[in-house]
Amino acid sequence: MIVKADRDKCAGHARCWVLAPNLFELDDEGYILPGDIPIPPEQEQLAGRAVRACPERALQIVKD
Amino acid sequence: MASQSPNKGPNVPAHVPPECVGSFNLYKSPEMRPTPFGDPFAAVGKLHEGPSVFYSPETTRDGQGAWIVTSAEDQRTVLQDGTTFSSYRRIFSSAIGEDWPVIPLELDPPEHGKYRSMLNPLMSPKRIAALEPFVTAKAVELIEGLKARGTSAEIMTEFAFPLAVSVFLAFLGIPDDRLMEFVGWANELLHMGPAERTAAAHKILGFLDGMIAKRKTEPGEDFMTFLVQAELEGRPLNDQEIRSIAVLLFIGGLDTVATAIGLDLYYLARNPDRQQELRDNPDIMPSAVEEMLRAFPSVTPIRTATRDVELSGCPIRKGDLVSCPSMASSRDPAEFPDPETVDFNREDNRHTAFAYGPHRCLGSHLARRELIIALQEWFARIPPFRIKDGTAPITYGGFVFGVENLVLDWS
Numbered sequence: 001m002i003v004k005a006d007r008d009k010c011a012g013h014a015r016c017w018v019l020a021p022n023l024f025e026l027d028d029e030g031y032i033l034p035g036d037i038p039i040p041p042e043q044e045q046l047a048g049r050a051v052r053a054c055p056e057r058a059l060q061i062v063k064d
Numbered sequence: 065m066a067s068q069s070p071n072k073g074p075n076v077p078a079h080v081p082p083e084c085v086g087s088f089n090l091y092k093s094p095e096m097r098p099t100p101f102g103d104p105f106a107a108v109g110k111l112h113e114g115p116s117v118f119y120s121p122e123t124t125r126d127g128q129g130a131w132i133v134t135s136a137e138d139q140r141t142v143l144q145d146g147t148t149f150s151s152y153r154r155i156f157s158s159a160i161g162e163d164w165p166v167i168p169l170e171l172d173p174p175e176h177g178k179y180r181s182m183l184n185p186l187m188s189p190k191r192i193a194a195l196e197p198f199v200t201a202k203a204v205e206l207i208e209g210l211k212a213r214g215t216s217a218e219i220m221t222e223f224a225f226p227l228a229v230s231v232f233l234a235f236l237g238i239p240d241d242r243l244m245e246f247v248g249w250a251n252e253l254l255h256m257g258p259a260e261r262t263a264a265a266h267k268i269l270g271f272l273d274g275m276i277a278k279r280k281t282e283p284g285e286d287f288m289t290f291l292v293q294a295e296l297e298g299r300p301l302n303d304q305e306i307r308s309i310a311v312l313l314f315i316g317g318l319d320t321v322a323t324a325i326g327l328d329l330y331y332l333a334r335n336p337d338r339q340q341e342l343r344d345n346p347d348i349m350p351s352a353v354e355e356m357l358r359a360f361p362s363v364t365p366i367r368t369a370t371r372d373v374e375l376s377g378c379p380i381r382k383g384d385l386v387s388c389p390s391m392a393s394s395r396d397p398a399e400f401p402d403p404e405t406v407d408f409n410r411e412d413n414r415h416t417a418f419a420y421g422p423h424r425c426l427g428s429h430l431a432r433r434e435l436i437i438a439l440q441e442w443f444a445r446i447p448p449f450r451i452k453d454g455t456a457p458i459t460y461g462g463f464v465f466g467v468e469n470l471v472l473d474w475s
Binding site: 009011012013014015017018026028029030031049052053054055056057 | 140144181184185187188189190191350411412413414415416418420421422423424428429
């Protein structure tokens with residue numbers, strides 16, 4: 001599973017980082033680093049929760 | 065001014081079809097007025113029985129009409145698109161007959177992003193952690209003070225405002241010996257008539273200009289010092305930019321966090337079972353605070369359309385105001401299952417207390433930590449509490465929802 005982060009949509013709510021700080025890295029401004037985020041199988045459920053917690057819908061699961 | 069149509073009641077512009085006009089008003093509807101033991105949030109939640117977008121005459125503080133957007137999806141459309149929906153409104157400068165934006169709140173992209181990138185690192189979730197010891201110490205000091213004085217207290221003036229404002233003043237580098245005076249200024253600016261508003265704006269600007277001048281010659285470790293030393297695209301900020309940023313942070317920190325503390329304790333005081341839930345499961349406090357931010361958010365972002373645009377079938381015209389109450393989108397059943405239930409374990413809680421889009425509340429991470437610490441320290445020190453017999457908290461709607469005269473009793 002891969003999570004795609006849309007840096008243009010990210011507004012720095014940091015809800016993904018609060019739920020899964022080891023998966024979702026923030027830059028110095030507190031916004032998501034752009035690009036694809038590979039998710040280890042055992043963390044897929046957690047990653048799914050983080051995706052659904054994004055108020056901007058800036059995160060998308062692109063591969064199952 | 066747009067011409068009026070006689071068929072739709074007063075103050076409805078000609079381009080607004082009659083079927084798009086709603087009767088709800090953020091200031092004047094019965095539940096929005098000051099109400100003993102009121103629940104203005106439930107009243108806004110009921111808007112989801114109607115259309116996602118409707119026109120409300122006289123729904124801003126200065127009596128202008130606006131489109132009110134209730135659904136989370138449409139609010140996301142509006143608030144994520146700063147090109148079509150401008151933030152430039154001169155809320156502060158108009159009070160003193162001037163014309164400049166508070167920065168970055170009233171700037172649009174791409175200009176907005178430059179200032180925002182400069183300020184973001186100061187308020188990032190990681191950076192905010194450094195302020196936690198101060199917040200905790202202040203919360204403990206205030207609560208212990210209340211306990212020493214008795215078994216009841218008016219929470220807004222004795223706990224919520226002193227905590228929120230002293231944290232923010234410390235961040236800005238402003239001494240808190242005039243704390244309640246500043247709270248008074250904010251109240252006059254945000255909640256009172258034109259004359260008080262103008263006087264308050266002059267007092268705030270005069271004070272901030274003095275602070276800016278002082279920090280130029282006596283630098284400290286604070287935000288004001290950061291501003292006078294900051295560089296934007298290779299040049300220092302000019303005095304107008306510095307005061308425009310300082311004004312925003314000064315106002316932003318004065319009212320909203322205190323309001324949230326008050327609204328949370330107002331809810332908990334009337335729901336002893338929920339108090340017990342937090343005492344039995346102290347670990348859920350961060351999640352409970354998120355849920356109360358969803359259930360009781362206080363702010364309504366307003367935008368101005370920069371072109372004609374249709375939203376959920378409504379013809380918004382260039383120049384129209386578009387109002388996005390956070391308390392509406394946060395109770396949208398399409399976004400939140402069972403939105404009227406306050407569920408401390410709610411998952412997927414993408415609430416809108418801090419708005420959507422590039423203008424997401426700059427102070428949101430500090431606000432969250434303050435709320436969590438305030439309630440954790442409160443529950444660690446105060447036994448079960450209730451509204452004091454014979455008193456009546458007053459809720460109100462408007463530009464910033466809130467509660468006053470909140471006397472809690474823990475005898």
